[in-house]
Amino acid sequence: MNPNGDPDPAAVIRELKVFQSLGGPQVEALAGICREVRYPAGSVIFREGDAGADIYVVLEGRVALGVAIPGGPDMRFLSLGPGDFLGWSAFLPRKPKMSNARATEPARLLSIDGAKLRSLCDQDHDMGYRVVLEILSAVSSRLQATRLQLIDMYRAEPR
Amino acid sequence: MEVEVKAEAKEDARSTVRAIDRDGLERLLGLLREEGYRTIGPTVRDGAIVYDEIESVRDLPAGWKDEQAPGRYRLVRRPDDALFGHVVGPISWKAFLFRPRETLTAAARGEGGALEFRRAPFEPERAAFIGVRSCDLAAIAVQDTVFTGGPYVEPRYAALRRAAFIVAVNCLESGALCFCASMGTGPRARRGFDLALTEIEGRFTVEAGSDAGRRLLERLGAEEARAEDAARVEEGTARCAASMAKRMDPAGLPELLLGNLDHPRWDEVAARCLACANCTMVCPTCFCSTVEETSDLTGSSAGRVRVWGSCFTEEHGKVHGGSYRPEIKDRYRQWLTHKLASWVPQFGTSGCVGCGRCIAWCPVGIDITEEVAAIRASPGPVPDVQGLPLAPVPSPLPAPRAPAASSVEEDLVPRPAAVTAAVRETPDTVTLHVRPPQGFSFRPGQFNMLSLPGVGEVPISISGWDGTAVEHTIRAVGPVTRQLAALRPGQELGMRGPYGSSWPVDEAKGCPAWVVAGGLGLAPLRPLVRELIGRPEDFPEVRLIGGSRTPGDILFVREILGWIGRRNLQTHLTVDRAGPDWRGSIGVVTQLLDDASIEGVYFVCGPEIMMRFAVRRILEAGVPPQRVYVSMERNMKCAAGFCGCCQYGPLFVCKDGPVFRYDSVAYLFERSGF
Numbered sequence: 001m002n003p004n005g006d007p008d009p010a011a012v013i014r015e016l017k018v019f020q021s022l023g024g025p026q027v028e029a030l031a032g033i034c035r036e037v038r039y040p041a042g043s044v045i046f047r048e049g050d051a052g053a054d055i056y057v058v059l060e061g062r063v064a065l066g067v068a069i070p071g072g073p074d075m076r077f078l079s080l081g082p083g084d085f086l087g088w089s090a091f092l093p094r095k096p097k098m099s100n101a102r103a104t105e106p107a108r109l110l111s112i113d114g115a116k117l118r119s120l121c122d123q124d125h126d127m128g129y130r131v132v133l134e135i136l137s138a139v140s141s142r143l144q145a146t147r148l149q150l151i152d153m154y155r156a157e158p159r
Numbered sequence: 160m161e162v163e164v165k166a167e168a169k170e171d172a173r174s175t176v177r178a179i180d181r182d183g184l185e186r187l188l189g190l191l192r193e194e195g196y197r198t199i200g201p202t203v204r205d206g207a208i209v210y211d212e213i214e215s216v217r218d219l220p221a222g223w224k225d226e227q228a229p230g231r232y233r234l235v236r237r238p239d240d241a242l243f244g245h246v247v248g249p250i251s252w253k254a255f256l257f258r259p260r261e262t263l264t265a266a267a268r269g270e271g272g273a274l275e276f277r278r279a280p281f282e283p284e285r286a287a288f289i290g291v292r293s294c295d296l297a298a299i300a301v302q303d304t305v306f307t308g309g310p311y312v313e314p315r316y317a318a319l320r321r322a323a324f325i326v327a328v329n330c331l332e333s334g335a336l337c338f339c340a341s342m343g344t345g346p347r348a349r350r351g352f353d354l355a356l357t358e359i360e361g362r363f364t365v366e367a368g369s370d371a372g373r374r375l376l377e378r379l380g381a382e383e384a385r386a387e388d389a390a391r392v393e394e395g396t397a398r399c400a401a402s403m404a405k406r407m408d409p410a411g412l413p414e415l416l417l418g419n420l421d422h423p424r425w426d427e428v429a430a431r432c433l434a435c436a437n438c439t440m441v442c443p444t445c446f447c448s449t450v451e452e453t454s455d456l457t458g459s460s461a462g463r464v465r466v467w468g469s470c471f472t473e474e475h476g477k478v479h480g481g482s483y484r485p486e487i488k489d490r491y492r493q494w495l496t497h498k499l500a501s502w503v504p505q506f507g508t509s510g511c512v513g514c515g516r517c518i519a520w521c522p523v524g525i526d527i528t529e530e531v532a533a534i535r536a537s538p539g540p541v542p543d544v545q546g547l548p549l550a551p552v553p554s555p556l557p558a559p560r561a562p563a564a565s566s567v568e569e570d571l572v573p574r575p576a577a578v579t580a581a582v583r584e585t586p587d588t589v590t591l592h593v594r595p596p597q598g599f600s601f602r603p604g605q606f607n608m609l610s611l612p613g614v615g616e617v618p619i620s621i622s623g624w625d626g627t628a629v630e631h632t633i634r635a636v637g638p639v640t641r642q643l644a645a646l647r648p649g650q651e652l653g654m655r656g657p658y659g660s661s662w663p664v665d666e667a668k669g670c671p672a673w674v675v676a677g678g679l680g681l682a683p684l685r686p687l688v689r690e691l692i693g694r695p696e697d698f699p700e701v702r703l704i705g706g707s708r709t710p711g712d713i714l715f716v717r718e719i720l721g722w723i724g725r726r727n728l729q730t731h732l733t734v735d736r737a738g739p740d741w742r743g744s745i746g747v748v749t750q751l752l753d754d755a756s757i758e759g760v761y762f763v764c765g766p767e768i769m770m771r772f773a774v775r776r777i778l779e780a781g782v783p784p785q786r787v788y789v790s791m792e793r794n795m796k797c798a799a800g801f802c803g804c805c806q807y808g809p810l811f812v813c814k815d816g817p818v819f820r821y822d823s824v825a826y827l828f829e830r831s832g833f
Contacts, residue, residue, distance in 0.1 A: 041742075064737075064745055076737045079745040104742040141750070144772075148747040149735050153766045154678035154708040 026127045033116040045101040052097040056086035061107030065099040090114030177381035191287040200289030208248035230524030246334035251443035266612035267460040274575040274651040283318035293345030294514040298443030304506045311799035327352035331395040336515030341406035347396035407528040413500040429488035436469035438517035447803030454613035461612035479637040489832030501809035573653030589644040592628035603686035607656030615639040618795040620683035632682035658798040660818040667760035671700040677765020695727040706748025755780035764790040787821035
């Protein structure tokens, strides 16, 4: 499975910090459900409400997450770069995408089939625990960042 | 300039003790007036003993005694007609040295409309203070340190103080709220006076405590006191000390109070406190002040008037965007921890002299000695902070600062300065280039006080130097900054400075230098970045991390774009939110610190909340707190440590900061209410 002549997915996965804790066979299993995808700058990766089959890890480039505001342009609230999870909600069953994702720079992503990842983790709870821990860590740091955005810290800034 | 400290009498006190009767006291008052002193002493007015001008012994409160209890003060008749048979009333001597209302500077339009600033005319009156109690002598010594012991000398206080003649009175009877004995400040007057009286059965012993006092005593020509009268001074004051029911144990108070900032007693006392500020007004050492702008109707002259302030007012801790001490609990805790704890590292002494005024004049009778005792009786568990990156207990406290060898009074008077350019940075932010007075120099991180007559004065960080003018990046948010931001080239403003500490640039020599800016926090960091990137051999690896609200709020865009390609600088900018045109990073600035280098030195400035999360992220990466510097913002009004408004725990942001090494502020950084 190497349609673009890219390196072996297992090698790519081993380079990723988010999958550092996986053992050899787990990496091999994960490699079996991944593919590399590329998006030119400006292209849409997914939209709010999409069924959301895939979960991604950014390998190269930058992706911006936003929400469509009726009557105005998208409001973008987070950008993701190399090593970041994208579309993690695909790990949860029946969860559509919650935002629009658009490549703001040419992007290369590792795309993982969400349903298959879940089923891999169901079969191997040790792997599941490690994957969930990584997703939790990403979600936690985004929750924290969102709180800071909610505070709108620069608007009330005294100085 | 140093205030002459009244030397303690070298000779055995007994040998210089004289005795006078009431006529002798009258002659003493006469001699003082003859020497040009206005004589001020205790007198009865509005049902209280107040200090006011006295022309004769007849003006003294003969036969009156002040009965005091928490929240209670009543004058009652004494069985005798003693002149000094009372203790202390609501007025203290600070009213005559650190006066309640003082014009600081005056600005006027001179010939051709040019702006002129000058120190307000000031003729210190020569005043003799009659009947200064030992506690109040100690209070005067405390205020001497506050106003004349630092890098700046408060010129009005110093002049009035030099011109004062002090006649102390020893206390032979204590009031119900007196606790000077436990504070080590009385009741026996031992130093800080020119003359000291002791009233014994209608007669007075007099001793001299200074050359001026000795000269006056000679002129008075009084007989020598009988040995038994001299002995009765010691016995009487000792008996008075022993009779004091109230006491406060001053031992270890800084550690006790600053180590119990979350004690439940603060909530309990806050539920009673009305935040009326009475305690701070009657306190003989409280020195906080605020300023009022005045102007005449024609708009041709304006002044800045200093008035007594109080940490119990909302205004005291207020800056644009809110108050740093919104709750009464925060303000009471500020007052008590300042007076009894922070004062020690600030001035080398406690701020409490045990006079008891704050207890009597508190409408709800809050008793400072009880509040301290309550915390001492059940100190909270000292948190085990070993190994935690944050919130160490403040030990050791900063050492008291040494008095400066020289000091500069004129630095506190603004000088007119012309705007040479006004550059709009964002819709609400402007960089004013201001041509400073001759010889101006600054270090990155310092600030200037910028003012407009009749409008106000604000601290503004220095954001750079363009070769001929000093740059100030100003966000138009309040009445003063809005007017400043509207200035055009050629217009004038008042400027004084620079003040405060600076970024310790050389600490980062040879290390990765991380400059972390949030919003307007980039302004005081820009001169630092310019210096760092200008010295690539010293600073081979500089990283600028900048966060802004939106792409339109990013400061200095053109200059930052010009930095691209600098070999020793990497710039990472991020915004909290963006529209579709922004291709850069979106997200909060702390997310750019995930790969914080453990070898790095960090210079952080931005809104306090941003600094808190940024510093936490940096420390989580394993960076020692000694390698992190932050720049703090508080309500800076005088910039010389006199007004008390910018206190942050035991620190004055204006003179100890604004740049602090993180470990020196860590224990307050995670808290609100300071």
